[in-house]
Amino acid sequence: MTRFCKNCGYENKDEYDYCAKCGNPLVEGLKPKQVFVYQKEPQLNKKAVLAAYIITIFLSWSGVVSTLFFKNNSMATFAFFGFFMPFYLLQAPVRKLKMHAIILLVISFVGVGLSFYLMLH
Numbered sequence: 139m140t141r142f143c144k145n146c147g148y149e150n151k152d153e154y155d156y157c158a159k160c161g162n163p164l165v166e167g168l169k170p171k172q173v174f175v176y177q178k179e180p181q182l183n184k185k186a187v188l189a190a191y192i193i194t195i196f197l198s199w200s201g202v203v204s205t206l207f208f209k210n211n212s213m214a215t216f217a218f219f220g221f222f223m224p225f226y227l228l229q230a231p232v233r234k235l236k237m238h239a240i241i242l243l244v245i246s247f248v249g250v251g252l253s254f255y256l257m258l259h
């Protein structure tokens with residue numbers, strides 16, 4: 139049997155006396171737990187962010203580069219892969235990472251747009 143929290147509705151394990159989500163007592167007569175969990179926003183891995191930028195720019199601008207320098211416009215469809223990283227990062231729980239994801243999305247939109255413009259002209 140699981141213990142549902144009366145306060146937030148969270149489904150707690152049977153052996154828990156306090157709600158794992160909000161700290162509300164699950165057993166009658168227990169005093170509320172006065173525990174404040176200070177959650178520090180995790181530090182961004184700068185190398186990973188840089189890698190995300192490189193991958194996104196490489197993928198989404200590949201159509202532009204290949205069309206301009208190699209006169210090969212078949213890479214434009216490949217540019218769509220540039221959207222994967224930003225959309226993946228948008229789901230990140232860290233606010234700073236989401237900000238980077240939005241910047242990356244703009245970069246890929248421009249890159250993909252240009253790739254297709256060049257492909258069709």
Ligand SMILES: [Zn+2]
Pocket residue numbers: 143144145146147148157158159160161162
């Ligand atoms: Zn709760």
